Amino acid sequence: MNTGQNDDMEDAQLVQDFRGGNHQAFNTLVSRWQDRIHHFAYRFFASSDDAAEITQxxxxxxxHKLDTLDDVEKFGSWLYTIANNLCLDELKRVGRKRATSYEALKTAPQTETATSADGQILRNEGLVxxxxxxLQLPVDQRVVVIMKEYEGLKFREIAEILDESENTIKSRLYYGLSSLKKTFDSWNINKEVFDYE
Amino acid sequence: MNKETARSLFMDYLYDELEPGQRKELEQFLANHPDLQKELEELGDVRSMLQHLPVQDPAEQLVIVEPDKSGFQDWWNEFINSWIPQSKIVRAGFTMASLLILFVMLGAFTQLNISINDNGFQLAFGEPKEPVQQGYTTEQVEYLLEQVRQENAAMVAEAVQAVQENQDQKLEQTLVNFADYIEQQRRNDLQMISSGLNDMEETYYTRFRQTDQVLGDLIQTVSRN
Known part of the structure; x- marks a missing residue:
């Protein structure tokens, strides 16, 4: 089976094919999911190197573990579970270093942007x-915000990936967004900042 | 619906996962509660700001290279995998059967001999040998038994004598104690009798004096008359 044929297949079928010995099926899964996993890790760490490492x-x-996947229909959720666990492991491994980094971020940034006349500069700094x-959000809230806001997962899927109840996920998202609102207010960032294109 | 219930629906509303009925109910409630309406709009603003967050695509496409299967190791792994069953239960049975065969082969090679008889459990490598009986002759055993009997008789005699002496001592002590008791009882009785006689003598003397006095008074009275 060549790659072209694999492209039209469902993830579950590709998983079955890989289990049956079709190695190329896994490469199709990689090409299909690599960007999403990389984006997830990048938003988690704000680092391309870390994102590349986590993706790999x-x-x-x-x-190595695809044989242990019970429900092949849930390959995507299973992949996110692996990525999320690896992110948490990485965070634990270099916790001290990152904690220092977070401390630096907690200092309110200089908001010269508020008086800058150059809208593009304002926008770029706003993005940073x-x-x-x-990154300042607690990890459990950050993961939920990323999965919901950027990965577009349903609450049920996030609950399954994180092994929590849906209400817990919604609660974390609510507090995460509320916390971001307070941070943006304290930094004088509002949605008009991003209107410059 | 109250404010807490309305807040609990905010996330479903923002991400369009609310049932149409609930959505309408929430919107009607928010129309009467501008503070909640404002809070929801602010959360929506945060969402729209988050959408501007830039992201980087991976620098290179990952490819999992198919392992080279030409090596002996891979051939061996495939060979083993093709023979070993995939089911855990069957695999466990397969393992046990293999171990049993290995055990039997090793046993045959080392002439392992396991037996259970009146003497107990025996484990031996090679043919088991009858245990060599090494000990005393009949005469020696009889002589030893005689010695033991004599020693036992002497011990019993000594024990009987010791018990007899002990009993004699106890009997003698008991007799002495009884004699002392009798003697003490006799003395007590004599003292009681003596005391009784003294009391009786004193009583008779008192009564004699009283009688004598009464008679004296009677004589005086008669003589006056």
Whole structure:
């Protein structure tokens, strides 16, 4: 079976094919999911290197553990679970270093942008602050915000990935967005900042 | 609906996962509660700001390279995998059967001999040998038994004598104690009798004096008359 044929297949069928010995099926899964996992990890760490490492580790782990996946229909959720666990492990491994980094972010940034006449500069700085604000969220809220806001997962899917109830996920998202609102207010960032294109 | 219930629906509303009926009910409630309406709009603003967050695509496409299956190791792994069943239960049975065969082969090679008889459990490598009986002759056993009997008789005699002496001592002590008791009882009785006689003598003397006095008074009275 060549790659072209694989492209039209469902994830579940590709998983079955890989289990049956079709190695190329896994590469199709990689090409299909690599961007999403990379984006998830990038938003989690705000680092391309970390995102690349997490993405690589996620697919290597998936490659070795794919036989243990009970429900092939849930390959995507299972992949996110692996990626999320690897992100948490990485955070734990270099916790001290990152904690220092977060401390630096907690200092309110200089808001010269508020008086700057150059809208594009304002917008660029706003984007940087946006990511900093996201990184300041507690990890459990940050993960939910990323999965919901950027990955577009349903509450039921996020609950399944994180092994929590849907209400817990909604609660974390509510507090996450509320917390971001307070941070944006304290940094004088509003949605008009991003209107410059 | 109250404010808490309305807040609990905010996330479903913002991400369009609310049932149409609930959505309409929430919107009607918000129309009467501008503070909640404002809070929801602010959360919506946060959402729209988050959408501007830039993201980087991966620098290179990951490819999992198919392992080279030409090596002996891979051939061996495939060979083993093709023979070993995939089911855990069957695999456990397969393992146990393999171990049993290995055990039997090793047993045959080492001439392992396991037996259970009146003497107990025996584990031996090679043919089991009858245990060599090494000990005393009949005469020696009889002589030893005689010695034991004599020693036992002497011990019993000594024990009987010791018990007899002990009993004699106890009997003698008991007799002495009884004699002392009798003697003490006799003395007590004599003292009681003596005391009784003294009391009786004193009583008779008192009564004699009283009688004598009464008679004296009677004589005086008669003589006056």
């Amino acid at each position: 580790k996620t697919f290597i782990k998936a490659y 602050l946006l990511h900093k604000a996201l």
